[in-house]
C-alpha cells in the first residue's frame with residue numbers, strides 16, 4: 734500500500750501506469766484499491782451520461798469506496814434524481830455530494846450568472862475549489878475520462894500524477910462499445926436526458942444537445958471556446 738503521505742516521490746506512478754496500461758477497468762480499480770487503500774482513495778463522478786459504467790465497476794470492486802459528486806448548484810434535477818437512483822441500484826455506500834462554499838458564492842456569484850460572464854471563474858468556485866477541498870483527505874482519485882472523448886482527453890494515461898495525488902483513469906482505454914456493453918450486461922438505466930439528445934451532461938446553463946456527427950462533448954460550453962471545467966487541468970492539490 735502506498736504511504737498515506739502526499740509526497741510525490743512516494744507514488745510509483747510510472748510503474749503503476751506501465752503495469753495497468755492494458756488492464757480492464759475492474760483490474761485498474763482493484764489495483765488502485767490495493768495500492769492506495771479505501772480510506773485514501775475516492776471516485777469522482779458527475780452522474781452524467783456514461784457515469785453508471787464507472788460506478789458499476791466501482792461497486793463491483795468495493796461499494797464502500799467514497800464517491801464524490803460536485804453539486805454545483807446548477808445541476809439538472811434529472812441528474813440529482815439519477816444520482817439517487819444509481820446509489821440505490823448499485824448499493825453505493827459512501828456518496829458525498831459536495832457543494833460550493835457559500836461565502837465564495839455570495840462574494841463572487843450572488844446573482845448566479847457568473848457562468849455567463851466568466852465561466853472559468855464559475856467553474857473554479859463551483860467545481861475546482863470544492864473538489865480540492867473534498868479530495869484533501871485522499872491520496873488518489875479515480876475518474877471516468879475516456880480517450881475516445883477526444884480533445885485534451887485523447888492521450889490520457891491509465892495512471893498519472895495530479896499534483897501531490899495519483900489519478901487513475903480506468904476507462905482511458907475503453908471504447909464506446911465497451912461502455913454500451915457494461916450498461917447492457919448490468920441492465921443499467923440511462924441518464925434521463927440521454928433520450929432527449931444530451932450526450933455529455935454537466936451543469937444546466939453550460940450543457941446543450943450534441944448532434945450525432947459531433948464530438949460527444951460538443952454540447953458543453955458550446956460557443957464559449959472552453960472544453961474542460963478545470964478539475965482535470967488544474968492540479969487539485971494546487972488550488
Ligand code: SF4
Pocket residue numbers: 805807847848851852853855856857859860935936937938939962
Ligand atoms: S459548468 Fe457552467 S455552471 Fe457549471 S460551474 Fe462551470 S461555468 Fe458554472
